[in-house]
Every structure is written in structure tokens, then in C-alpha cells.
Amino acid sequence: MTDFFIFVLLVLSALIGAYLYRVLQGPTIFDRVLGLNGISTKAIILLIVMGIVFERVEMFIDLSTGYALLNLVGALAVAKYLEQKGLP
Amino acid sequence: MSLVYEISLLLLLLMTAAGAILVKDLMSAILLLGCYSFFLSVVWAWLGAVDVAFVEAVVGAGLATVLFLLTLFGTQPKDGRLRRPPPPIAAVIALPLLGVLLLYAAKDLPAFGDPASPPSVRISPSYLEQSYKDTRTPNVVTSVLMDYRSLDTMVETVVIFTAGIACAFILRRKTS
Numbered sequence: 001m002t003d004f005f006i007f008v009l010l011v012l013s014a015l016i017g018a019y020l021y022r023v024l025q026g027p028t029i030f031d032r033v034l035g036l037n038g039i040s041t042k043a044i045i046l047l048i049v050m051g052i053v054f055e056r057v058e059m060f061i062d063l064s065t066g067y068a069l070l071n072l073v074g075a076l077a078v079a080k081y082l083e084q085k086g087l088p
Numbered sequence: 089m090s091l092v093y094e095i096s097l098l099l100l101l102l103m104t105a106a107g108a109i110l111v112k113d114l115m116s117a118i119l120l121l122g123c124y125s126f127f128l129s130v131v132w133a134w135l136g137a138v139d140v141a142f143v144e145a146v147v148g149a150g151l152a153t154v155l156f157l158l159t160l161f162g163t164q165p166k167d168g169r170l171r172r173p174p175p176p177i178a179a180v181i182a183l184p185l186l187g188v189l190l191l192y193a194a195k196d197l198p199a200f201g202d203p204a205s206p207p208s209v210r211i212s213p214s215y216l217e218q219s220y221k222d223t224r225t226p227n228v229v230t231s232v233l234m235d236y237r238s239l240d241t242m243v244e245t246v247v248i249f250t251a252g253i254a255c256a257f258i259l260r261r262k263t264s
Contacts, residue, residue: 024111036123050133066145067150069150081160
């Protein structure tokens with residue numbers, strides 16, 4: 001069963017790699033913001049699966065919830081910045 | 089199997105760090121730094137330091153992005169230098185040598201999670217046995233941070249407080 005979850009972790013990391021290509025390569029700023037948000041959605045699941053592997057799910061749920069909440073704040077800050085400063 | 093996963097995580101970490109340095113647009117560099125902090129927190133969580141991972145995910149990936157964006161309000165969004173100055177020759181030679189030296193020294197460290205290493209033989213049991221008797225705190229990490237190392241923690245708090253005051257002075261808006 002642990003092997004299965006580690007396989008899930010590997011697949012999620014590969015998906016994160018696909019988003020990361022967009023973040024690194026993205027021609028416009030919106031590609032990067034969208035890539036980062038996609039990474040954060042994968043990240044929540046990845047942290048919880050990692051918690052299942054280590055059998056400490058309750059701690060990792062706290063971790064992923066905190067990350068998700070503050071990632072929302074980060075996305076809002078980026079939106080506010082683009083609203084006030086205009087597109088770069 | 090788990091070693092493969094560690095290597096892939098470290099590769100992602102390296103890619104985001106290099107991207108944050110190489111990209112021209114400062115906004116993109118901030119987003120890449122947020123990405124980097126997230127991968128760092130996953131590495132901490134993978135190594136078993138969940139509390140450090142929590143702080144890295146919340147402060148590094150969340151708050152630091154917002155603070156960097158606040159800084160960008162006061163600066164130019166592009167890196168103004170058209171061509172960056174090349175790094176000095178001494179740094180190019182000395183830093184890889186330092187890395188090799190550190191890797192060489194790291195071979196003598198006890199293996200990760202080794203139960204026979206000196207810290208887990210001598211230091212950890214004494215803290216685990218005596219910390220409750222000494223401090224009446226059920227959490228060992230809290231008793232080490234707040235009782236055994238209380239002076240250290242207090243001065244760290246002073247440093248963070250000073251940094252916060254400096255940020256408030258730099259980022260304040262002029263009310264005219």
C-alpha cells in the first residue's frame with residue numbers, strides 16, 4: 001500500500017513539473033500566476049498523501065490547509081498589484 | 089523508491105531557484121520564489137520536520153510573497169540593468185570548492201535517523217526524561233525553545249521585532 005502512495009506522489013510530482021514548465025517558461029505574467037495556482041492545488045493533495053505515507057495525516061492536513069489559505073492571500077495580492085500598477 | 093522521490097524533489101527545488109535568479113521580470117521572480125518555498129517545505133515535510141515545513145509553507149510561500157509584492161509597489165517592476173555584471177572569478181572558483189568541502193565533511197555525519205548517533209544516544213533521552221520535571225511543560229519542543237533556550241528565543245524575538253519596525257518605516261505611505 002505504501003508503494004502505491006509513493007507512486008501517487010511521483011505522479012503528482014510529474015504533474016507539478018508540467019505546471020512548473022509553464023511557470024518557468026510562461027511568456028506573460030498570467031501564465032505564471034495560473035501555473036502557480038495549479039501547483040498549489042496539486043500541493044494540497046501532495047501534502048495529504050505524504051501524510052498518509054508517514055501516518056501523520058492530522059499534522060499534514062494542518063500544513064496543507066495553512067498553505068492553501070495563504071496561497072489565496074498571495075493570489076489576491078498579485079491581483080491587487082496588477083490592478084493598481086497595470087500590466088508589466 | 090523514496091530516494092528517487094527525494095532526488096526529483098531536489099531537482100524541482102534547483103530548477104525554481106535557478107529560474108528565480110535568471111528571470112528578468114521581478115514579478116515572475118517573486119512567483120518563482122513562492123514556488124521555491126513550497127518545494128522547500130515539501131522537502132522538510134519529507135524529512136520529518138513537519139513544524140519547520142509548516143512555518144516554511146505559511147511564511148515563505150504565503151507571507152513572503154505578499155511582502156515582496158509590497159516592496160514592488162515602491163520599485164520598478166523590471167530589472168533595470170540590461171546586462172548583469174559577470175560574477176567575480178574568485179567566487180566562481182571558491183564556491184564550488186566550498187561545496188565539495190561541505191559534501192566531504194557531510195560524509196562523517198551520522199546517517200539520517202540513526203539510533204546509535206551521539207545526539208540520539210546522549211542528548212535526546214535526557215531531554216525526554218527530564219524536561220517535564222524541569223519545566224512542567226508537556227511539549228518537549230516548547231520546553232526546549234521556551235525554557236532551556238529562552239534567552240536565545242528572546243533575542244530572536246527582538247531581531248524579528250526590529251525587522252518588523254524597519255519594514256513598517258520603509259513601507260509606510262505618506263499622508264499628505
